[in-house]
Amino acid sequence: MADDKYNLKNPAVKRILQEVKEMQSNPSDDFMSLPLEENIFEWQFAIRGPRDSEFEGGIYHGRIQLPAEYPFKPPSFMLLTPNGRFETQTKICLSISNHHPEHWQPSWSVRTALVALIAFMPTNPNGALGSLDYKKEERRALAIKSRETPPKFGTPERQKLIDEIHEYMLSKAPPVPQSSPSQALEENSPKSEDEAQKSSVDDGAAPASESLPNPPAGDVIVERVLEAPVNPNPGRVSVRAVREVPPTSTSNQMLQTRVQKPADDRLFTWAAVGLTLAILVLLLKKFMKSSGPGAVFMDGS
Amino acid sequence: MQNQEGLQADGEVKSATSVPATEFDEWANFADNDIMQQHSAIHAEEAEKIPYVADKEPLSSLAAEYQSGSTILLEKIKVLNEQYASIRRTRGDGNCFFRSFMFSYLEHILESQDQAEVNRIKANVEECRKTLQGLGYTDFTFEDFFTLFIEQLDSVLQGNEDSISHDELVVRSRDQSISDYVVMFFRFVTAGEIQKRSEFFEPFIMGLTNATVEQFCKSSVEPMGEESDHVHITALSDALGVPIRVVYLDRSSCDNGGVSVNHHDFIPADSNLPNASGGKTFSPFITLLYRPGHYDILYQK
Incomplete structure (x- = not known):
């Protein structure tokens, strides 16, 4: 970066250069942002889709414009990658991320704002300007x-920066958790139904719909990706299957390199929850049977 | 606020000229922009009326303001006249308390050449820096503001290469890139002090808003243009160890029909000023005139 091009007496320039330095010396896995070489008031950034959301694994590029009065006036953000949450090429309304422009303060920085933006992605847009409310599958x-x-955006130089940031983010961001839900459903639902029936028979025909009213809807499957194997529920069992069978039909090889460790932890948690649920259901059933006519309301299931 | 359409039109013109970069058209047209434009339009209108720090005026100019108005106020101004010679107005942009304090303090140092006081306040400023660091503020977000204040402090002391005259102090106080930075420095100091002693300030803040101490600092102390009241004044006075007298000019009158002007002295919590406990003989070297919603500087006879 050619520092001497800028008037270091200009407090905005001084501050921005400090932010660049800080950004480079404390890199984050969640985002990357750098100014264009020819204009330090124009930045490119990419953020990683937040974990445990339909954006997980996504890499979203955007640009930042710093005002001449920075840091007294807030930076402006605009996304370039289609994401299903914010319109692209439209300034993101900072008000919705609790960074009201009239309350912007110099103690915030590009870093603060990017962290806020990531945190803001999975929230409900509530019809805010420039927001989109795509379905989870579409976002995924x-x-x-x-x-x-x-x-593809802007001058070759900007494009080069975008490409560099993309490479960096690819090396940091684990891939999207699983193949698209519709594929998973086709592949696994027959098997899961068998298994579900088997398990139902095994533990005395407990109607599975009791604890989960809408079985294998795509949405539910994806949400319950890490459900426990012991749960006598078709929807959940099918999900379990998805997790065990590597996604063969996917074109994206990187899906298989997914880091397993956090998933395993969550698996155990869900296993425990599932077990507890199953025991509760059984106990409840037993109790209902023993209390005879009192169990009228069980008819519905 | 009354004439919104006119203001917004002004704002558009203004922002069109102040935007630094080229490819910027598509950023416009947004809610944030409207808010910002309106803000800057209001400020622009205010700026035409009065610089950040105006020239010294005789107190009679204050009386002239109320010629056709309240007799109580005119009576009170007469009382003020006995003790005070002149007034220096500051712009009503929400920063008037900090701006008045800035000018009044630097002017006092310039006139008194009180090296001991400069050394004392520098030690306090160091403490404030540590306070902010302890609260988790990132260094680069506040250090520019600290540096700039120390520079001003050094330059009002004569005998250095960078020493400035009284005229130059006035010029600097009207220069946004200096004046706003010093105001922001005071805002950081104030926010740091409030959060450091949050238990002390909490009840006062609860009385003003429903916010927590931290929220209060984020929404009412750190953002530029947020007005100050006794919480801010107490915190700033304590943090820097500088006593402040605020003279109140409002329509309240005494029960016995007589007119007197109230004042309140903000004495730093841990101050060991020789006369502080003596009461009447003590008078802070910073005296501000408060009229509901605004602070100006008062000069004693």
Whole structure:
């Protein structure tokens, strides 16, 4: 970066250069942001889709404009990668991320704002300007797509920066958790139904719908990805299957390199929860049977 | 606020000229922009009326303001006249308390050449720096403001290369890139002090808003243009160890029909000023005139 091009007496320039330095010396796995070489008031950034959301694994590029009065006036943010949460090429309304422009303060920085933006992605847009309310599957599909190529935007120099940031983020961001839900459903639902029936028979025909009213809807499957194997519920069992069978039909090889460790932890948690639920259901059933006519309300199930 | 359409039109013109970068058209047209424009339009209108720090005026100019108004106020101004010679107005942009304090303090150092006081306040400023660091503020977000204040402090002391005259102090106080930085320095100091002693300030803040101490600092102390009241004044006075007298000019009158002007002295919590406990003989070297919603500087006879 050619520092001497800028008037270091200009407090905004001084501050921005400090932020660049700080950004480079404390890199984050969640985001990356750097100014263009020819204009330090124009930055490119990429953020990683937040964990445990439909954006997980996505790499979302955008640009930042710092005002001449920075840090007294807030930076502006704009996304370039289609994401299903914010419109692209439209300034993101900072008000919705609790960073009201009239309350912007110099103690915030590009870093603060990017962290806020990531945290804001999974929230409900509530019809805010520039927000989109795509379905989770659509967002997930966009998250997968976002990894393939960075957006094409601006001058060759800017494009080079975008590409560099993309490479960096690819090396940091674990892939999208699983193949698209519809594929998973087709592949696994027959098997899961068998298994479900078997398990129902095994433990005395407990109607599975009792604890989960809508069985294998795509949405539910994906949400319950890490459900416990012991749960006598078709929807959940099918999900379990998805987790065990590697996603063969996916074009994206990186899906298989997913880090397993956190998933395993969560698996155990869900296993415990599932077991508890099953025991509770059984106990409840026993209690209902023993209390005879009192169990009228069980008819519905 | 009354003439919103006119203001917004002004704001558009203004922002069109102040935007630094080229490819910026698509950033416009947004809610944040409207808010910002309105803000800057209001400030622009205010700026035409009065600089950040105006020239010294005789107290009679204050009386002229109320010529056709309240007799109580005119009576009170007469009382003020006995003790005070002149007034220096500051811009009503929400920063008037900090701006008045800035000018009044630096002017006092310039006139008194009190090296001991400078050394004392520098030690306090160091403490404030540590306070902010302890509260988790990132260094680069506040250090520019600290540096700039120390520079001003050094330059009002004569005998250095960078020493400035009284005229130059006035010029600097009207220069946004210096004046706003010093104001922001005071805002950081104030926010740090309030949070450091949050147990002490909490009840006062609860009385003003429903916010927590931290929220209060984020929404009412750190952002530029947020007005100050006794919480801010107490915190700043304590943090820097500088006593402040605030003279109140409002319509309240005494029960016996007589007119007197109230004042309140903000004495730093841990101050060991020789006369502080003596009461009447003590008078802070910073005296501000408060009229509901605004602070100006008062000069004693």
